[in-house]
Amino acid sequence: MGRRSRERLYKAIALLLLLPGILWVLMPTVWMFSAAFSRLEQIMRWPPDLWPDPWVFSNFYEGFAFLPFGRYFMNSTQIAVIRVMGQVLAASMAGYAFARMQAPGKNLLFILVLSTLMLPYTVTMIPQYIIFQRLGWIDTYLPLIIPHFDGGAFFIFLFRQFFRSIPDELTEAARLDGCSYFGIYWRMMLPLSLPVIAASSILIFQNSWQELLQPLIFLHDNGKYTIPLGLARFRSSYGSSPWHLIMAVSIGAALPPVVLFFIGQRFLLSGIVVSDK
């Protein structure tokens, strides 16, 4: 068999494996949509019938009115947007420092940054709670935002990898012209790193949007709930209840990260540089 036809065969096999997988991957989403447009009775029917009959559009309206999910939605948005801005800024600054500057203690600090990846959140969780309680931050969004303004190890690493791949000549010239480090960072590095900014923004937004444990600990006033907390609380307090409404709300809850992903999708791969150049 020639090389060409062998390549074709591999590709055909790959597609044959990937296509049935798509059904598996899409199944939960399909069910979610089906349930969101169905009446409650239809969800609890055997055999399952995924085609809503009749289509119920008022589930969305009722779902968002049922608990103040509209407000939770705004709360989650506010937290995620502020967190993304601060965290991307901090991560890019730290990444720039590690990639392009020399200083005593640099290697040790970099190891320290990476080793925070191993730290379980539960270790810092309790002292953080005590600190935030003393500061009067319980029932505010600060505990969900401010601790992330350290940039986070993974994102610092992403920016570092990217900045290392930028040729030295570019910045050397600017330095000889008397450009400050901040000038280089702000006017050259950041504009160049748009793919990393986009990729990290998407990932940080997702992290923030879906975070449950921290809101669970730091938010008690149910007007302040985030979307995941509202949904989880709902699940634990109403055992058997309007699941069709929950699914309608869930679609709303899934929308922002999905939309953001589609907007920034092309950067997601190019922004993640894992090898060294």
Next chain:
Amino acid sequence: MSGMAAVGAGGAERPRLSLRWREAINFYLFLAPWILGFLAFTAIPIVASLFLGFTKYNAISPPDFVGLKNFRFLYNDQVFWKSLRVTLTYTVVFVPLQLVSSLLLAMLLNLRVPSMRTIRTIYYLPSILPTVVTGLVWIWLFNADFGLINFFLYKAFEIRGPNWLGSERWVMSAVIISGLWALGGGVIIFLAALQNVPGEFYEAAELDGANILHRFWHVTVPMISPVILYNLMIAMILSLQVFTRIYVLTQGGPNYASYFYNLYVYDNAFSYLKLGLASAQAWILFVLILLLTVLALRTSGRWVHYSGGV
């Protein structure tokens, strides 16, 4: 070395720091957000948590030093061992499955086939959806009476599927299956790594007569081995800390069969206000993760190849 001298040797110009000093100061300025955040929200809490692990503390009266009592309590606590066993079982089964399927999926998604971008997007979709949302959906998919999973089992094999989330025997399988559904993060990182493997390597291997398996073992795996190690460690660290999915899916039940470690830590800390005990528990997990990471790094010398300094 001439830092100090340069400061003094200003002469007619205003005194200037040497370039090296300026660079170092800038470095620390740029790193300041991380350093401050690290000190306030990581370093100090780590030390505080270690201290709290040796105290009895309920967030109201001041912590009371009790020595090793928390650790002795945990040693005799059946629920603690149960939660540890649940978490380790999950990790041992889930991590290899996840790693292998992520790599295979990434390789398939790396092929140049028409409409691959769409296929990639579809496969990444589960990882975009918030965990709480997918958890709620899986509750229904696993439903014994109306769930799609049991419907397929019945249609395809005429099997009456189990009560997945309500049975001690099956709940772990359900947790693993729902976990394997969202492979996205690891796949993306593998995919990025695969795209960095130079095409010439494959061509050279092919000229030497290497078939697809040879190319996989002798080109792909060595070339992306640092990323395999990274994904392995992250998968391990995360699976020992599973919380959200379980909190929504089973809340630890039935009869503690899916009572993951961090659920118990959370309950001890915030449901029972045993903050000292929970700190001790958190530290035990931390030490476990450290040991496993060191083990992974130690053994990695044999199979991880670095082409340049990372």
